[in-house]
Amino acid sequence: MSDNLLKNIYTAEEFEKNATKLFKMIKNHLQNTTTGKADRTLNWNEPDKELNFWKVFLENGKNEDFFTEILKRSTHTHHPKYVGHQVSASAPITILTAMVSALLNNGMAVYEMGMSPSAIEKVVTDSICEKIGYTSDFGGFLTSGGTLANLTALLSARKAKVSHNVWTEGYLEPLGIMVCEQAHYCIDRAAKIMGLGEKGIIKVPSQESFAMDIKKLEVSYNEARAKGIKIFAIVGSAPSTATGAYDDLLAIADFAKDKNLWFHVDGAHGGAAIYSEKYKHLLNGIAQSDSVVIDGHKMMLMPTITTALLFKNKVHAQHTFSQRADYLLHDTEEEDWINSGKKTFECTKTMMCMHWYILLKFYGEEVFDEFVTRQYDLAKDFENTLQTDPNFELATSPMSNILCFRYTDSYQNDERLNQLNTSIRQELLEEGEFYLVQTKLRNIHYLRTSLMNPFTTVDHLNLLVNRIKEKAELLLNKN
Ligand SMILES: Cc1ncc(COP(=O)(O)O)c(C=O)c1O
Known part of the structure; x- marks a missing residue:
């Protein structure tokens, strides 16, 4: 091994050589994708072929081709024909904050390992708490994703609402969480990770619109109580993932208050609507929640992965994990916003707060208002298009930017149509011009679009409709 290898890889010249080239490529990528000039959102490849490509590339590929290949072989969220999963087209300025986070690598578990990001994170999370409508004692932190944030919130709920200390004594009685059957699967997973078992996740039926059927709350609660389950939390989806339907948070808040439950809002996708003057009414009742999750990498234009977990009362954030790590953390009853690792699952995390802060600083809250409002409006326009076409049927009227x-x-x-729609989606995936996804609702297969890209217009969606019809006709003629 060469003695100079380590020295060489750290030279500023080596970095500059690679970075200059990459910056040009990123610029071209942004130009080609955001304008829709690139003719595809993805270049589909079978998994085995892709695996083989990267095995061979490690041995024989040219180093200078690495970034070219990555850009070519990935899904382009910046393309207006990207209407797939709920991941943002990251605002270009946040590509830079991601880079600076990688450079400084301050792990943030304790204040010394992230002085500015610890302070920035508090500025950001306090401002989101105020926007939610929390008053005085609020607080929160950023963490790695909605899945982890929801689990953390439910652990806080258990700590706050269960009379014995589960952390030290284990379970002394069966506990449960209530949530709509349409909620994201991570809530179910959180309950299982927490050891509540199948009976510990009480699924409230949904209504026709796929939102929680509030009229069934009392029945679901009583059934679980009759089985001896002590319910300690209820989760409202804002919105749920498959259809984008918002639960009635006001009604859930009242129910939670009546039964003395922790009220958690999973706003991973659409919590960002707090910034939309036009659509914030969908979140009426959120200010009465005990905790809220909002993903930055979904409707807030940030790169994966960054999530805010906000608490009405910051004490609960502080007490979730009572574990000691004496070399890192000091036990204190006082507010300890400076030592992130006490409150989060992660010990080390990225300096994700910079993405939130820079967007607020450079563009203000208006950028979130404009984005959410535009995308939710666009879904309404798309609904109008589909409604006037006899070849299409909607699962439900969209409440957000998700449309099935x-x-x-x-x-x-139905059986034939399930097969047909699955095949249409597969054909579109392999063609690569548009990227959309699919979902199964009440045994019916739907095509699913999340309108995540700020450049997608009705014209693009009309083109998508035409492509779907072309594929359908071809497939029907084949059979
Ligand atoms: C409502 C909802 N909650 C939670 C999640 C999980 O979030 P993450 O992918 O950030 O872990 C998702 C992801 O789509 C979601 O839509």
Whole structure:
């Protein structure tokens, strides 16, 4: 091994050589994708072929081709024909904050390992708490994703609402969490990780619109109580993932108050609507919650992965994990905003707060208002297009920027249509011009679009409709 290798890889010249080239490529990528000039959102490749490519590339590929290949072989969220999963087209300025986080690598578990990001994180989370409508004692932190944040919130709920100390004594009685059957699967997973078992996750039925059926709350609660389950928390989805339907948070807040439950809002996707003058009414009742999750990498234009977990009362954030790590943390009853690792699952985390701060600083809250409002409006326009076309059927009217629909025909045979819509989606995936996804709701297969890209217009969506029809006709003629 060469003695000079380590020295060489750290030279500023080596960095500059690679960075200059990459910055040009990023600029071209942004230009080609955001304008829709690139003719595809992804270049589909079978998994085995892709695996083989990277095995061979490690041995034989040219180093200078690495970034070119990565850009070519990935899904382009910045393309207006990207209407797939709920991941943002990251605002270009946050590409730079991601880079600075990688450079400084301050792990943030304790204040000394992230002085400015610890302070920045408090500025950011306090401002989100105020926007939610929390008053006086609020507080929160950033963590790695909605899944982890929801689990953390439910652990805080257990600590706050269960009379014995589960952390030290284990479970002395069966406990449970209530949530709509349509909620993101991470809530179910959180309950299982917490050891509550199948009976510990009480799924409240959904109504026609796929939002929680509030009329069933009392029945679901009583059934669980009759089985001896002590319910300590209820989760409202804002919105749920598959259809983008917002639960009635006001009604859930009242129910939680009546039964003395922790009220958690999973706003991973649409919590960002607190910034939208036009759509913030969807979150009425959020100010009465005990905790809220909002993903920065979904509707807030940030790179993966950054999530805010906000608490009405910061004491609960402080007490979730009572574990001691004497070399890092000192036990204190006082507010300890400076030592992030006490409150988060992570010991080390990225300096994700910079993405939130820089967007607020450079562009203000208006950027979130403009983005959320535009995307939710666009879904309404798309709904109008689909409603006037007899070949399409909507699962439900969209409440957010998520819209589920299917191609249909005069036979209306669900089994046949399930097969047809699955095949249409596969054909579109392999063609790569548009990227959309699919979901199964009440045994019906739907095509699913999340309108995540700020450059997607009705014209793009009309083109998508035409492509779907072309594929459907080809497939129907084949059979
Ligand atoms: C409502 C909701 N909650 C939680 C999650 C999980 O968030 P993450 O992917 O950041 O872990 C998602 C992801 O789509 C979601 O839509």
